[in-house]
Amino acid sequence: MIGGGQGAFIGAVHRLCARMDDKYEFVAGCLSSTPERATTSAKEIGLDLSRSYPDFKTMAEQESKRDDGIDVVSIVTPNHMHAEPAIEFLNKNIHVICDKPMTSTMEDAHRLVDAVSASGAHFFLTHNYSGYPVVREIRSLIKNGEIGTIRIIKSSYLQGWLGSKEEDSGENKQAEWRTDPKRSGVAGAVGDIGSHAMHLIEFISGEKLESVAADLTTFVSGRKLEDDASIMLRMTNNIKGNLSISQIATGEENNFRLSIYGDKGSVHWKQENPNYATLSKVGVTNQIITRGGSIKQEGSSSNVRIPAGHPEGYLEAFAQIYSDAADVIQNKENKSELIKILPNIDDGLQIMKFINASVDSSKNNSAWVDLSTIK
Amino acid sequence: MIGGGQGAFIGAVHRLCARMDDKYEFVAGCLSSTPERATTSAKEIGLDLSRSYPDFKTMAEQESKRDDGIDVVSIVTPNHMHAEPAIEFLNKNIHVICDKPMTSTMEDAHRLVDAVSASGAHFFLTHNYSGYPVVREIRSLIKNGEIGTIRIIKSSYLQGWLGSKEEDSGENKQAEWRTDPKRSGVAGAVGDIGSHAMHLIEFISGEKLESVAADLTTFVSGRKLEDDASIMLRMTNNIKGNLSISQIATGEENNFRLSIYGDKGSVHWKQENPNYATLSKVGVTNQIITRGGSIKQEGSSSNVRIPAGHPEGYLEAFAQIYSDAADVIQNKENKSELIKILPNIDDGLQIMKFINASVDSSKNNSAWVDLSTIK
Amino acid sequence: MIGGGQGAFIGAVHRLCARMDDKYEFVAGCLSSTPERATTSAKEIGLDLSRSYPDFKTMAEQESKRDDGIDVVSIVTPNHMHAEPAIEFLNKNIHVICDKPMTSTMEDAHRLVDAVSASGAHFFLTHNYSGYPVVREIRSLIKNGEIGTIRIIKSSYLQGWLGSKEEDSGENKQAEWRTDPKRSGVAGAVGDIGSHAMHLIEFISGEKLESVAADLTTFVSGRKLEDDASIMLRMTNNIKGNLSISQIATGEENNFRLSIYGDKGSVHWKQENPNYATLSKVGVTNQIITRGGSIKQEGSSSNVRIPAGHPEGYLEAFAQIYSDAADVIQNKENKSELIKILPNIDDGLQIMKFINASVDSSKNNSAWVDLSTIK
């Protein structure tokens, strides 16, 4: 693991989720860019100190030489620190599981795309919401034509935790780097949570974003990146959509929801109660899709771990990504199916384009910006 | 009543709601633009045929001469038929209660504004959603500073009943005129339901729309007006917002919802369960506002008719508008309060500008359009 | 109308709802048992004073002699004052619409049953929850075998408004008579709201209660009647059930809900959001029944007044009973259908037995009590 030391949040979640299905063992790491903190963090977690490295280059070098060297590395650093270690490990043919969004700049994104092409190793992104069983189910329903031809997509991802200037409190490392252009990149909320929303829209719909008209706003005075965004979407096959993103939506915890309307029906999903979705078909009574219903999942058949009615949650969805990645890496028989749905380098690049196009549109008074123009 | 004869939908709703609080008596009408149908409809409803008129001019003329002539006329015709009768009755100093949106053209809107100025009579619009007790309550909460300074407003109004070409079925008068530019005006969904949403946004927030960037789409092939719209809003006091409108959102019945976020809290309301709202304040547990809770309503104290937990509905909200209007007309003591919250001529004009600006923005590839530029 | 004067609550609701569908005209009344208050109340409402009577006997006498005498009387007095006026008007062949529960004693109940037998007039009870379109719909679904053979019924009706000793406040007439055995009868909460629940259970299921084991408790010290009850039910065809009733369930407004489980499926309905129900069938995705869906109602086809998604509420349901009763009285063509679903004298007697059996069971340490043993 690269990153995930003291004060970090998502590193511990990654470790917990990787452990969940007993497919990973945590054996080496460079838990902080500060060597001392890397060591302290390693001790705290109980990592063998001989495999706690002061920097990722040394780690890639040494681990690639060991017989029992790591098969896969997990990168959980801030966005600007994704590309370098990812490229380093890919060059050593070590699989990479990387946090989202892929990089902080388009330039880094393209360098990483090249590294994946040249490497024999896999590259996966933890767009963890795509691991929910019900999310995968509604993706299948759409693919099977249950809602007909998609017309409109409406989504919002609203949080309130940045409603005041948390980054100045001196106690919120998360707020600090997520509002810092040097570490996050060109966008704040759009990069942080908008990237999840946009990935899921494409994942579930099977369609690609083509163009955006965006209005990005920084409401908290003195903040360096936007904390709210309204984005209108134009997608392949004449689909229209809108996406509302905020980290200053006071009182919201993690209110991410998505509705997709076709000419024959629609589906609706909310992350805060993720084990249920609604399927509405023209002329038919609305139906509740549950994790425990007669689900015809695509991808891993292991993705329902507990009985119906027992809420399966965020951690399990996160673990699903890890579990599926392990199956691919170990050439399990469902590999070909899984490889189709795991977030990969193309997804990463697409989301980077989305983020950059949104920023460009907003800078240009919400003019529509085609993704194909983002280089 | 003008309009509301056979095949009409909203006319009967108006009559029922007017009757609800026993403040109106229905004594005269011109129920259809076709004289024969007007007569047949009058018979059906039990209206005294001597006061069933073949056209609104005759009605205005004769009723204004009678000692027991009508005090108030209700206009429930399609949009293009609002202005003429309204002006006619206003000129005779007869109060007017008019369906929304005010007119089908900006030109008519301005003529009507002038007629109201010149008349001694009142003019009200049935933006009925503003009659819900909980809607009035959250308006008061915001006014009292409970959520601090407003930052963002997110709203959607989604229906699915125009998902296929209903206007060609020969059996759906509603679909016919609502998709016909001659009768509806420049906009379809934006005029029909977007007008309600925009009025309520301004009603609750107390702020005014300044500029829109819109993307209007006609999904059903051959339809003459848009049936879906994504609109980004810029409002007074630097408020940002977005509004999603659709009449082809398959499976949706009347899913109108609204969230307003301030720097100290937020409020949330959904029309399909209108007796509840959520108030979320920073650092405080979320609270459920109910019609039966300790409501400090502004305006009519009569607006809670039944005990807590008994869902008061759409009809009651509609009746509230009628009831309040009657109180104003009869100079009841709460008149001055009611006059502040009843939808009036200014609201009508503002909504007309909103509709036209949206259409203009969409025609101009979603460029922002200032409302002040709409004439 | 008998009762419904100053300080009363349900009288005004009755009048509003009777007015809603324009099928009643309010022309005569004895609005209070105190002659002075009857007159004052009549003035307040605008009733012709020549038809405001000091007592119900005089009213029955005089109205039955007039050519334009009333066709129907509405009795909205406390429970102990239902039987006498009802019998009086029935004897004059004037139709009676009576509030529930039917009487305060079993003796009065039987006297009323006899009066109905002897009279040519109709007798209806305002078990208004049976007027909800969705309630009628799930009744039809069950009748059509959609959930198979019924096995269990679970219901609760919870309010919190009597959580403290409201009857001593001197300001709550409702609390006073509802907790007074002389006016309410043998039961408090069971008679007041349990009667609604039990009627609806039988109405929807089409089955009859046979036996109860009950535990009635008075939680508020000094109160004369029970304010909470747990009741186990045994019904026809080996159906088991339980019913939880409370008026001291702090924080509850009018939380009345009901689930019926058969061997092939189940239905669920909640009064606080009454336009929706859930139908769950074995092996099939759960379905949401809405008022606006493809409802195949039995009884009045007029019971959907407004479009889908517009919450039709308590008042409309109440008005439905009045409206249906008017259709029956006027021999409308759907009379035979309506007569089957309108709450009638048999329903009234059955509910009286339920109340008394519950009290007996509880007095006997929750021993099961057969309804057939209640005389």
Place this chain on the structure above:
Amino acid sequence: MIGGGQGAFIGAVHRLCARMDDKYEFVAGCLSSTPERATTSAKEIGLDLSRSYPDFKTMAEQESKRDDGIDVVSIVTPNHMHAEPAIEFLNKNIHVICDKPMTSTMEDAHRLVDAVSASGAHFFLTHNYSGYPVVREIRSLIKNGEIGTIRIIKSSYLQGWLGSKEEDSGENKQAEWRTDPKRSGVAGAVGDIGSHAMHLIEFISGEKLESVAADLTTFVSGRKLEDDASIMLRMTNNIKGNLSISQIATGEENNFRLSIYGDKGSVHWKQENPNYATLSKVGVTNQIITRGGSIKQEGSSSNVRIPAGHPEGYLEAFAQIYSDAADVIQNKENKSELIKILPNIDDGLQIMKFINASVDSSKNNSAWVDLSTIK
């Protein structure tokens, strides 16, 4: 681990949850009562075969002699196989984590109580619902007097998976042993899921069950144990309650809900959306308790693993029990707090009494049965 081999369900859940917080290592087991199946299961899971034992006695014997022997054993066998292994390991001073209900007979329950008294080791039950952060929070709220003196408790736990005769399908090991009196004990649904409900009622309320009046029914023809139950409760401090239990409630997945009403307020929780609860206080707007709100948890401060709004689920609650047990076993500083809330031998005995009293009451035509009479 004892049990949890092929075909078992809960064993895998126990292992996953034990792994979640990285406080347990799985090193030895007797995964089946059939030695061959024990070996095959051990291989499948990757357990060191030298520590896969053919029977629990051998395992207890050998592990207690090893220097690196197990500290704690997890017992996940059917109910009739809990007591023997538990006593065996307790006698060797090895901590025991045992599935619920504690035993299949009262006799075994008392033998186990004695063994715990005599042992130096801890004994914990996986009443996993008590591990939900929000459940622990509402327990604290009640303890702090937020709802005043408790009056009534209403709970239901409804499943539908035994709606037909699953135990005869030959493919449902779970249905087989859970409906078999030899393996489950005197009760079916009451023992299986009623035990969870009753534990949580006592856990949250801090009160003890004193007496029950029950009506247990077997709806599926030929089944040997009840599959549905209505139970009226009388608890310490004059609290009344009712509990509805079913495994034939068609369409229900795991619908476990609970409401507690005091004289100053009430709390409500539903397992199917377990990250939220409602707190209703007299005269105050209802409040939504969320896992992410300003929770003042008692017990382990580690019990919120992921950020607000990310649904934490069943697995995490289950893991919480394991995690807390590990902290107690390892003498962590929060040990004394945790020991107060972890399900222990007293809880186990109390639940056994509840199950037996319910069966006795139902056999005696629902007469009230005091728990103190159960030996």
